[in-house]
Amino acid sequence: MSTSEYQVTGMTCGHCEMAIRDEVSRIPGVEGIDVSAQSGRLVVRSSAPVDDTAVLAAVDEAGYQAVRS
Amino acid sequence: MSTSEYQVTGMTCGHCEMAIRDEVSRIPGVEGIDVSAQSGRLVVRSSAPVDDTAVLAAVDEAGYQAVRS
Numbered sequence: 001m002s003t004s005e006y007q008v009t010g011m012t013c014g015h016c017e018m019a020i021r022d023e024v025s026r027i028p029g030v031e032g033i034d035v036s037a038q039s040g041r042l043v044v045r046s047s048a049p050v051d052d053t054a055v056l057a058a059v060d061e062a063g064y065q066a067v068r069s
Numbered sequence: 070m071s072t073s074e075y076q077v078t079g080m081t082c083g084h085c086e087m088a089i090r091d092e093v094s095r096i097p098g099v100e101g102i103d104v105s106a107q108s109g110r111l112v113v114r115s116s117a118p119v120d121d122t123a124v125l126a127a128v129d130e131a132g133y134q135a136v137r138s
Contacts, residue, residue: 016084
């Protein structure tokens, strides 16, 4: 199990969390997601290490910006 | 054409606006909706005067609170 953590800017509510969850969950190998609009923290758990580029692209697709933290 | 205006609390973003738009648009007779997270203003246009109770219930269903203004 691998865990990657990101800091997301722009989330304001539960809908924003859902939008990010929807996009990130489509990445192959992702098995768990914790995301908080309050803290801006996104944690992605995966069987094998996940490609940061794919996660950042998924967050961007949802309409937000993230950096690896 | 009838216009009713409401003040909604709790909206933070475009997703919130969409959630309210989705619910209010289901009310029979509603022909147009303006909703702004920034101002909290919801304007409902309808062919005949719309029932305030139905609008307030739709906003509640979306997860927000509104009052007639």
